[in-house]
Amino acid sequence: MSNDVRRLGLPMQLAATSLIVLGLVGLARLASSDEGARKLDQAAEQTRQQLQGADRDASTAGIGLEGRWRVDYEDAWFTGTLIYELRREDTGLKGYLIEILDEAGRAPVDDSLILEMHAWNGSEGEGLYYFEYQGERYEAACRLEALSSGELRVRYDVYGYRGDEMWHRVAESVR
Amino acid sequence: MIDSLTRALDWDAVTTWFYVLNDLSFVYVVVPFFVVELIRYAFLKRLDFDVIGDSVANVITFVSFVAIEYALGLLFVTKLYFWIYTEISLSHLSLNWVTIVTCVLLADLAYYWDHRLMHRIGIGWATHTVHHSSPHFNMSVAYRFGPLDAVIPLLFSLPLVMLGYHPILVLLSEVFVQQFQAILHTEAIGKLPRPIEFLFNTPSHHRVHHGSNLQYWDKNYAGILIIWDRMFGTFEPEVEQVRFGIDRPINSNNPLVVFFHGLQRLASKLVSTKGLGNKLRVLIKPPSWHPSQLEPAGSSSEPAELRLPDKLE
Numbered sequence: 022m023s024n025d026v027r028r029l030g031l032p033m034q035l036a037a038t039s040l041i042v043l044g045l046v047g048l049a050r051l052a053s054s055d056e057g058a059r060k061l062d063q064a065a066e067q068t069r070q071q072l073q074g075a076d077r078d079a080s081t082a083g084i085g086l087e088g089r090w091r092v093d094y095e096d097a098w099f100t101g102t103l104i105y106e107l108r109r110e111d112t113g114l115k116g117y118l119i120e121i122l123d124e125a126g127r128a129p130v131d132d133s134l135i136l137e138m139h140a141w142n143g144s145e146g147e148g149l150y151y152f153e154y155q156g157e158r159y160e161a162a163c164r165l166e167a168l169s170s171g172e173l174r175v176r177y178d179v180y181g182y183r184g185d186e187m188w189h190r191v192a193e194s195v196r
Numbered sequence: 197m198i199d200s201l202t203r204a205l206d207w208d209a210v211t212t213w214f215y216v217l218n219d220l221s222f223v224y225v226v227v228p229f230f231v232v233e234l235i236r237y238a239f240l241k242r243l244d245f246d247v248i249g250d251s252v253a254n255v256i257t258f259v260s261f262v263a264i265e266y267a268l269g270l271l272f273v274t275k276l277y278f279w280i281y282t283e284i285s286l287s288h289l290s291l292n293w294v295t296i297v298t299c300v301l302l303a304d305l306a307y308y309w310d311h312r313l314m315h316r317i318g319i320g321w322a323t324h325t326v327h328h329s330s331p332h333f334n335m336s337v338a339y340r341f342g343p344l345d346a347v348i349p350l351l352f353s354l355p356l357v358m359l360g361y362h363p364i365l366v367l368l369s370e371v372f373v374q375q376f377q378a379i380l381h382t383e384a385i386g387k388l389p390r391p392i393e394f395l396f397n398t399p400s401h402h403r404v405h406h407g408s409n410l411q412y413w414d415k416n417y418a419g420i421l422i423i424w425d426r427m428f429g430t431f432e433p434e435v436e437q438v439r440f441g442i443d444r445p446i447n448s449n450n451p452l453v454v455f456f457h458g459l460q461r462l463a464s465k466l467v468s469t470k471g472l473g474n475k476l477r478v479l480i481k482p483p484s485w486h487p488s489q490l491e492p493a494g495s496s497s498e499p500a501e502l503r504l505p506d507k508l509e
C-alpha cells in the first residue's frame with residue numbers, strides 16, 4: 022500500500038551493509054590497543070572457563086595428578102628447580118610451591134598457591150596459574166596436558182610472555 | 197571525552213550490567229508487564245481460554261527451545277566461537293564504550309539480516325513461523341520460539357568474532373538485542389514520541405512485523421534500530437489495525453502442533469515436491485515458492501520481497 026518508494030537493489034543493500042560494518046569496526050579498532058585486548062582476554066578467561074566448564078565439576082577435576090612435581094627453569098630471572106605439590110581440596114585440585122632448589126641449595130618455602138585446576142578431561146585441562154614477579158602477584162589462565170603419567174605440560178600467556186613448562190613427577194623418596 | 201570512551205572498562209562490571217539488562221529484565225519488565233496485559237485483557241473482556249492456552253503453549257515452546265539448544269551443544273558453540281577467536285580472527289579488540297557500542301550495533305545489524313533470512317528461506321521460515329503463529333500479541337509471545345531458531349543467528353554472529361570482538365561480548369550483545377525486541381511484544385503501548393519511532397524499533401513497529409494484513413508481511417525485521425528497515429526498504433508504519441498471525445493459521449494451542457507445525461509443513465511440501473533440485477529449492481527459496489511458479493525475469497538481481505503476496509499458497 023505504502024512503500025511505493027523504490028528500494029535499493031539487493032546488491033546495493035549488501036554493499037551498504039558492508040560499508041556500515043567497515044565503519045563500525047574501524048571505529049572499534051581506533052579505540053583499541055594490544056595492551057587493552059590482552060587485558061580483556063585475561064579478565065574474560067575465567068568467565069570462559071565457567072561457561073565451558075559448566076558441565077564439568079571442578080571439585081573432581083584432575084584426579085590422578087595429586088603429588089609432587091619438579092620443574093627446571095633456566096630463565097633470565099630464575100635458574101634452578103621448583104618443587105610443586107598438587108593437593109585435592111574441597112574446592113578442587115590446588116597446586117602449591119613447597120621447595121626451591123637453586124645454586125644456594127635446597128630451601129623449603131611457605132606453601133604459596135600457584136595453581137587452581139578448573140577442568141580436566143583425563144588428559145587435558147585448564148585452570149589458573151599464580152606467580153610472583155618482582156614482588157607482584159600475577160595470575161594467568163593456563164592449559165595443562167598430560168604427556169604421560171609422569172609428565173605434565175603447563176602453558177600460559179601473560180602480558181605477551183608465553184610460558185611453556187614441563188612438569189616431571191617426583192617420587193616421594195627423592196626428597 | 198575521547199579518553200572516557202576509550203578507557204578500559206572492568207570486565208566484571210560490564211558482565212554484571214549485561215546480566216542486569218539481559219537476564220534480570222525478565223523479572224522487572226517481562227513478568228510485571230505480562231500481568232498488566234492479563235489485567236488489560238480482562239478489562240477489555242478478551243481474557244478467554246484461548247489467550248491463556250496460547251500463553252501456556254508459548255512457555256512450553258520456550259522450555260523446549262532451550263532444551264534443544266542445550267542438546268545441540270551450547271558448549272560446542274562457545275568452543276567454536278573461541279576457536280575462531282584464537283585461530284582465525286583479526287587482532288583482538290579492547291573493552292571500552294566504543295567497542296561495546298559498536299559490538300551491539302553490529303549484533304543489531306546481524307540480527308536484521310538473520311531475521312530477514314528466517315522469513316525469506318523455506319528452512320528458516322519452518323522454524324520462525326512458530327514465533328509468528330500466535331493470533332495474540334503479548335509478552336509471552338516473545339518467548340514462543342521454533343526448534344531451530346538459534347541456528348541461523350549463529351552463522352551471523354561468527355563474523356563479529358572474526359572481526360576481533362571477544363566471543364562473550366558478542367554473545368552478551370546478541371542476547372541484549374534479543375531481549376530488547378522481546379519487550380516490544382505488547383498491545384498495551386501505542387505509539388511513542390516521533391524521534392523514538394523514527395530511530396528505534398517500538399511496540400508499534402513490531403506489531404506490524406507480526407501482522408497478517410497483506411501490507412504488513414515481511415516488514416520491520418529490526419531488533420533495536422528501525423533505521424535498518426528504513427534503509428533497506430522493508431519498513432512499514434502501523435496504520436491499519438493489525439491482525440496478528442500467519443496466512444495459514446494453525447488454530448491450535450497444542451504445544452506439539454505449535455512447536456512443530458513449521459517443520460511438519462516443510463516436510464510435507466518436500467515430500468510432495470518432485471525432483472531433488474526442486475526439493476533443495478524448497479529449503480532455500482522463499483516459503484511461498486512452488487516448482488510450478490515461473491521465476492519472474494531478472495529475479496536473480498531483484499530482492500525476492502519485491503514480488504507481492506508470495507506467502508499465499
Ligand SMILES: [Zn+2]
Nearest residue numbers: 311315324405
Ligand atoms: Zn519475524
